[in-house]
Amino acid sequence: MARKLTGGPLVVASHNMGKIREINALIVPFGLEARSAGDLGLPEPEETGATFVENALIKARAAAEASGLPALADDSGLAVSALEGAPGVFSARWAGPEKDFTRAMEKINTLLTGSADRSACFACALALAWPDGHVETFEGRVDGMLVWPIRGKHGFGYDPIFQPEGHSITFGEMASEAKQAISHRARAFAKMVDACLKP
Numbered sequence: 001m002a003r004k005l006t007g008g009p010l011v012v013a014s015h016n017m018g019k020i021r022e023i024n025a026l027i028v029p030f031g032l033e034a035r036s037a038g039d040l041g042l043p044e045p046e047e048t049g050a051t052f053v054e055n056a057l058i059k060a061r062a063a064a065e066a067s068g069l070p071a072l073a074d075d076s077g078l079a080v081s082a083l084e085g086a087p088g089v090f091s092a093r094w095a096g097p098e099k100d101f102t103r104a105m106e107k108i109n110t111l112l113t114g115s116a117d118r119s120a121c122f123a124c125a126l127a128l129a130w131p132d133g134h135v136e137t138f139e140g141r142v143d144g145m146l147v148w149p150i151r152g153k154h155g156f157g158y159d160p161i162f163q164p165e166g167h168s169i170t171f172g173e174m175a176s177e178a179k180q181a182i183s184h185r186a187r188a189f190a191k192m193v194d195a196c197l198k199p
């Protein structure tokens with residue numbers, strides 16, 4: 001049985017206000033209220049994990065220890081089968097400091113030259129950490145294929161190169177509600193809600 005979150009403040013271990021607002025909307029119905037790591041002046045730990053779960057745990061544990069409150073962190077990215085899971089935890093870093101995802105997608109396509117396998121998945125890990133050291137983790141993924149040329153202007157990051165299984169358009173061509181219905185992030189959150197938020 002997973003430990004329940006029973007109301008009150010929840011630190012969201014992110015400095016991204018968009019992400020914090022989205023998470024707050026999701027947790028408010030359960031009597032929880034998101035506090036941002038940025039507002040609490042918490043430092044951003046280095047993401048040194050080899051997996052999405054490890055990185056989410058690093059961030060959630062650091063925020064719970066520093067604040068004395070339960071903390072939630074996420075980590076996500078694109079894993080390409082023929083590249084042994086790359087860019088994986090380096091998904092943001094492949095775009096460089098200028099966050100040039102067009103270049104990152106070109107790099108993936110070049111590395112796939114001659115490969116018959118264009119399968120990939122987006123994965124998201126969520127970690128909940130309590131100040132007493134207890135943790136719960138959840139993972140969500142969506143499988144698909146990498147297209148070339150890239151298509152679509154919606155979304156962010158690697159969305160225009162990724163066509164989810166069972167669809168003929170990329171995440172970059174999908175309306176945001178349609179992506180939310182099937183995304184790796186939505187699937188991980190649904191698991192957390194079922195296990196830790198629902199009474």
Ligand code: IMP
Nearest residue numbers: 074075076077078091092156157158159
């Ligand atoms: P983080 O989880 O905020 O560290 O994000 C990791 C990186 O993975 C992002 O910068 C994006 O490049 C990529 N990524 C994660 N989720 C998505 C998605 O839903 N669409 C496109 N790119 C994503």
